[in-house]
Amino acid sequence: MDSTAVLDLFRQSGALLEGHFRLTSGLHSERYLQSALVLQYPDLAARLGDAIGEQTRHLQPTVVLSPALGGIVIGQEVGRALGVRAIFAERQDGRLTLRRGFAVGPSDRVLVVEDVLTTGGSTRETIDVAREAGAQIVGASSIIDRGSDASRVGVPFFSLVRMEVPTYEAAGCPLCAKGVPVVKPGSRTDH
Numbered sequence: 001m002d003s004t005a006v007l008d009l010f011r012q013s014g015a016l017l018e019g020h021f022r023l024t025s026g027l028h029s030e031r032y033l034q035s036a037l038v039l040q041y042p043d044l045a046a047r048l049g050d051a052i053g054e055q056t057r058h059l060q061p062t063v064v065l066s067p068a069l070g071g072i073v074i075g076q077e078v079g080r081a082l083g084v085r086a087i088f089a090e091r092q093d094g095r096l097t098l099r100r101g102f103a104v105g106p107s108d109r110v111l112v113v114e115d116v117l118t119t120g121g122s123t124r125e126t127i128d129v130a131r132e133a134g135a136q137i138v139g140a141s142s143i144i145d146r147g148s149d150a151s152r153v154g155v156p157f158f159s160l161v162r163m164e165v166p167t168y169e170a171a172g173c174p175l176c177a178k179g180v181p182v183v184k185p186g187s188r189t190d191h
């Protein structure tokens, strides 16, 4: 699946909106991304998981590890595509950790999978969880890479789409300057 096809799935499911938005942070953007809205459709989640599986199969992972919550659904689908375990790390006292009996060890080749990579912070933290458990990290992947430098995760990194999402303070927002009405995503507007 090429990046255009991936973005079409996001647009069709309302997971990618284009316009003029006021984000939860208060910043303005011309794009709004909410990957849970595409992943809510299991058939679409499976197609995205297959696509990431194709990109990463050569790494020969033996387990997929994702950060909760955002990475769980796509991690499950990548695990299914690759025919390997899919587990997740979750926060306990502010720190990502393996719970529920999930474990990795020296014989595991771990692929870290997230839905959207922004700063890379949660992927790096997830890599550290596996590394501290003694596992090998063979790579990391996300559906969308919002950043500009994938080397920041420190392992081979793959994404289906690279997409910058610039944000602006209201005072410096070019869309505000043009007088385009601003919308809060998630709120229904009348048509």
Ligand SMILES: [Zn+2]
Pocket (backbone or CB within 6 Å): 020, 028, 029, 170, 173, 174, 175, 176, 177, 182
């Ligand atoms: Zn604005």
